Amino acid sequence: xxxxxxxxxxxxxxxxxxxxxxxxxxxxxxxxxxxxxxxxxxxxxxxxxxxxxxxxxxxxxxxxxxxxxxxxxxxxxxxxxxxxxxxxxxxxxxxxxxxxxxxxxxxxxxxxxxxxxxxxxxxxxxxxxxxxxxxxxxxxxxxxxxxxxxxxxxxxxxxxxxxxxxxxxxxxxxxxxxxxxxxxxxxxxxxxxxxxxxxxxxxxxxxxxxxxxxxxxxxxxxxxxxxxxxxx
Amino acid sequence: xxxxxxxxxxxxxxxxxxxxxxxxxxxxxxxxxxxxxxxxxxxxxxxxxxxxxxxxxxxxxxxxxxxxxxxxxxxxxxxxxxxxxxxxxxxxxxxxxxxxxxxxxxxxxxxxxxxxxxxxxxxxxxxxxxxxxxxxxxxxxxxxxxxxxxxxxxxxxxxxxxxxxxxxxxxxxxxxxxxxxxxxxxxxxxxxxxxxxxxxxxxxxxxxxxxxxxxxxxxxxxxxxxxxxxxxxxxxxxxxxxxxxxxxxxxxxxxxxxxxxxxxxxxxxxxxxxxxxxxxxxxxxxxxxxxxxxxxxxxxxxxxxxxxxxxxxxxxxxxxxxxxxxxxxxxxxxxxxxxxxxxxxxxxxxxxxxxxxxxxxxxxxxxxxxxxxxxxxxxxxxxxxxxxxxxxxxxxxxxxxxxxxxx
Numbered sequence: 001x002x003x004x005x006x007x008x009x010x011x012x013x014x015x016x017x018x019x020x021x022x023x024x025x026x027x028x029x030x031x032x033x034x035x036x037x038x039x040x041x042x043x044x045x046x047x048x049x050x051x052x053x054x055x056x057x058x059x060x061x062x063x064x065x066x067x068x069x070x071x072x073x074x075x076x077x078x079x080x081x082x083x084x085x086x087x088x089x090x091x092x093x094x095x096x097x098x099x100x101x102x103x104x105x106x107x108x109x110x111x112x113x114x115x116x117x118x119x120x121x122x123x124x125x126x127x128x129x130x131x132x133x134x135x136x137x138x139x140x141x142x143x144x145x146x147x148x149x150x151x152x153x154x155x156x157x158x159x160x161x162x163x164x165x166x167x168x169x170x171x172x173x174x175x176x177x178x179x180x181x182x183x184x185x186x187x188x189x190x191x192x193x194x195x196x197x198x199x200x201x202x203x204x205x206x207x208x209x210x211x212x213x214x215x216x217x218x219x220x221x222x223x224x225x226x227x228x229x230x231x232x
Numbered sequence: 233x234x235x236x237x238x239x240x241x242x243x244x245x246x247x248x249x250x251x252x253x254x255x256x257x258x259x260x261x262x263x264x265x266x267x268x269x270x271x272x273x274x275x276x277x278x279x280x281x282x283x284x285x286x287x288x289x290x291x292x293x294x295x296x297x298x299x300x301x302x303x304x305x306x307x308x309x310x311x312x313x314x315x316x317x318x319x320x321x322x323x324x325x326x327x328x329x330x331x332x333x334x335x336x337x338x339x340x341x342x343x344x345x346x347x348x349x350x351x352x353x354x355x356x357x358x359x360x361x362x363x364x365x366x367x368x369x370x371x372x373x374x375x376x377x378x379x380x381x382x383x384x385x386x387x388x389x390x391x392x393x394x395x396x397x398x399x400x401x402x403x404x405x406x407x408x409x410x411x412x413x414x415x416x417x418x419x420x421x422x423x424x425x426x427x428x429x430x431x432x433x434x435x436x437x438x439x440x441x442x443x444x445x446x447x448x449x450x451x452x453x454x455x456x457x458x459x460x461x462x463x464x465x466x467x468x469x470x471x472x473x474x475x476x477x478x479x480x481x482x483x484x485x486x487x488x489x490x491x492x493x494x495x496x497x498x499x500x501x502x503x504x505x506x507x508x509x510x511x512x513x514x515x516x517x518x519x520x521x522x523x524x525x526x527x528x529x530x531x532x533x534x535x536x537x538x539x540x541x542x543x544x545x546x547x548x549x550x551x552x553x554x555x556x557x558x559x560x561x562x563x564x565x566x567x568x569x570x571x572x573x574x575x576x577x578x579x580x581x582x583x584x585x586x587x588x589x590x591x592x593x594x595x596x597x598x599x600x601x602x603x604x605x606x607x608x609x610x611x612x613x614x615x616x617x618x619x620x621x622x623x624x625x626x627x628x629x630x631x632x633x634x635x636x637x638x639x
Contacts, residue, residue: 075245115246153247192247198255202262 008041008057017055029056030065061158064089064188066125071145073153073186074133076116084112086120086133089155089188096120096133102142110147117148117192119184148184151194152201158189160212171211174219175204178226241379243453252454257439262450263289268491270446271382273502273537275393277510281420282398286390289448290380295372295390297398301410302369304360312359312367316344316374318387323379340383343473344374347388347429347462351470354395355424362405370398370423381449384460388431393503397510398423427464430499431471432492434459436478443488445495459488463496498541506535 008014008031017039020026028034031043032055041047045059064072066088074086074094083095096118101110112118120133135145164171164185172183181195181204191208195201207226214222242248255262265271271289278284282297304311318341348354359368372394374387399420402413434443435455447455457476464470469489474480 113246115244115249117245117247148247150250151247152251153245154242198251198258198260201251202255202260205262 006047007045008047009044010042012041014039014041014047014055020053024053026053026055029054031057031059058159062089062155062189063091064158066090066094066122066131066188068122068125070122070125070187071185072120072122072133072188073148073184073190073192074118074120074188076112076114076118078114079112086118088131088133088186089190090131092130094122094131094133096135100134100136101146102136102140112147117153119145119148119186119192121145144184148192151182151192152205153190153192154205154209156189156191156209156212158187160208161185161187161189161191163211164191164208171208171219174223175207175226178223179204241453242450248450249454252451253437253439256437256442256444259440259442261444263448265446267442267444270495273386273389273499275389275503275506275535275537277393277397277506282394284390284394284397285377286386286393288382288386288446290378291382291386292377293383293386293390294375294377295387295394296375297394298371298373299368299398299400300371301361301366301403301412304364304367308356309364310360310367311356313369314349314354314356315369315371316341316348316391317371318344318374318376320376320379323376336383339473340374340387343384343431343460343462343471344372344387344391346471346473347431348372348391348395351427351429351462351464353425353427353429353464353470355426358424361403361410366403366405366410368400370395370400379449381447381452382433384431384433385446388429388462389499389503392428392430392500393506395423396425396428396503396507427466427468427470428500428503429462429464429470430496430503431460431462432488432495432499434461434488434492436476436480436484438478441484443484445491459485461489461492463489463493465497465500467493467497499537502537502541505540509535509540 014032017026017028017032018037021039028039029048031041031045033040033042041057043057043059043061045057048056048058066072072088074088074096077085077087077093079085082098084098085093086096088094098104098109099106100123104110118133118135120135121137122131123134124132135142137143137145163169165187175181179195179200181193181200183194183204184192191205193201193204193208195204203226207222210222211219243252252262256267259267261267271291274287276285278296280296283295285292285294287293302313304313318337320337320340354370359370361367372391374391376383376387399422401420404411404413432445433447434445435447435451436443436457436459437454438456443459444451447458452458455476456478457474457480459480460471460473462470462472472489474485
């Protein structure tokens with residue numbers, strides 16, 4: 001991925017992509033739209049490019065748009081019939097079946113109540129029907145998915161969630177040097193963390209929230225502050 | 233979308249709630265404050281009279297006072313009107329803000345009504361121009377711009393500051409003809425106050441007996457009960473709201489009340505000081521605050537509670553040293569506050585019936601005289617006529633509080 005310095009605004013025509021599209025195949029990601037033979041940005045933000053021909057706009061957003069295969073954190077909102085309604089921060093609530101948990105049968109139902117936090121995968125997402133979640137993989141094992149208890153949970157922008165999940169992101173590795181912790185990052189901009197003590201968890205959550213303002217480059221400074229905070 | 237509504241805000245999931253409960257139990261708060269520590273309050277006055285923006289951390293509230301001529305109500309022909317409107321529409325994640333049954337906005341509105349209207353803090357009779365014909369209708373529009381907990385305090389400070397900042401145009405009524413002097417170079421007149429109420433919010437949790445001051449939205453949503461107390465500068469209770477499921481006994485409420493009374497007083501001092509600074513700035517001809525965004529973002533004209541009151545505290549200490557005799561009762565009160573053990577002995581002294589109406593106003597009565605003379609010595613003469621009748625009224629309205637039933 002290469003970060004170009006171009007910032008695009010909604011409605012802006014992007015001639016560079018149009019030029020490229022004449023010679024080879026181009027994939028338009030989120031925030032870009034094709035109108036006849038022109039390419040127009042539909043969101044504001046820096047334009048990103050990945051070889052050979054993928055483009056997208058890395059815009060700041062807090063509302064999640066479900067996509068198949070995403071790992072997300074959701075809050076159980078209600079039981080209805082044989083499904084649970086789960087809030088995932090999208091425009092619509094998602095549903096998850098009773099049977100979408102490990103070792104669940106019609107007799108042996110999972111015990112979820114409204115307010116519970118679950119880590120799940122999006123099974124189905126389309127514009128017109130509500131998204132569907134699962135807490136098992138294709139062979140019926142839960143893996144890391146399922147209900148998250150204890151710990152602390154907070155919301156952030158979608159960008160921060162995506163950034164933490166990037167392979168080359170230095171943040172989580174840097175934080176690991178300070179203390180051991182568990183973390184679950186949903187691409188819907190929700191993060192669950194758990195460390196040994198309450199104070200450590202608070203410090204961790206604050207450090208991650210601070211990234212929202214500062215960006216990856218300052219992670220060393222934040223980690224330094226974290227150490228200071230924990231010592232006091 | 234409406235289905236999704238309130239889960240967008242923090243504090244609605246189980247891990248968050250249990251985490252906050254645990255944190256309170258260990259006497260810690262997520263932002264590192266102590267349980268009796270509040271966020272900094274910042275005031276910005278707008279270009280117009282009576283426009284104020286208040287921010288407490290990320291909570292931002294704007295208040296604007298408007299006046300117009302109107303007809304008085306039939307039952308009170310010689311009194312002006314005071315209206316309070318609360319608008320929660322600016323907070324994007326509260327989808328329910330638009331519905332008529334929105335508990336939150338109703339609750340906030342009723343709290344402001346009780347704090348400012350039922351306690352009769354403004355001299356409405358002075359707003360009468362011609363009985364049964366022309367009175368001033370004062371309207372306060374409270375606009376919530378961002379909600380990060382403790383809307384009650386933020387909006388009551390905003391309302392108070394806006395009302396105190398407000399100036400209405402002069403008016404004359406001769407031979408059935410009403411004339412309003414709007415831009416005549418004549419001095420605009422400020423509103424007349426009987427007293428100045430401000431509210432203070434506490435959250436109580438089942439896991440800990442220690443109530444916490446100035447909750448954030450997460451803390452507020454995870455709380456088992458919320459206590460909102462309004463006091464005026466004479467340390468008289470103006471309104472009390474206590475709901476929720478946490479067991480709140482009388483000592484906790486009393487402890488809150490004492491601390492709240494002190495905080496209300498210093499908040500009012502802060503507002504006065506901020507007003508004085510604003511007055512100074514205006515007299516120098518610098519009135520430019522650029523629109524709404526300027527009002528919220530402006531750092532130049534922002535008046536911070538911590539900064540201003542840092543100076544104020546020193547002055548208070550000096551004041552308290554000067555008249556020691558007058559402050560005897562106050563000092564007794566404040567020395568009792570931190571020591572919870574002394575509460576039972578006080579209860580026994582008050583007698584068997586543990587009724588708030590019995591002993592809460594009792595405390596206030598004993599404080600009233602010395603407090604009043606000490607609170608604003610310079611203005612005492614000005615409002616004396618009003619004040620003589622007021623304390624009795626005040627206590628009546630206190631005993632009417634429905635909150636008492638919940639305790």
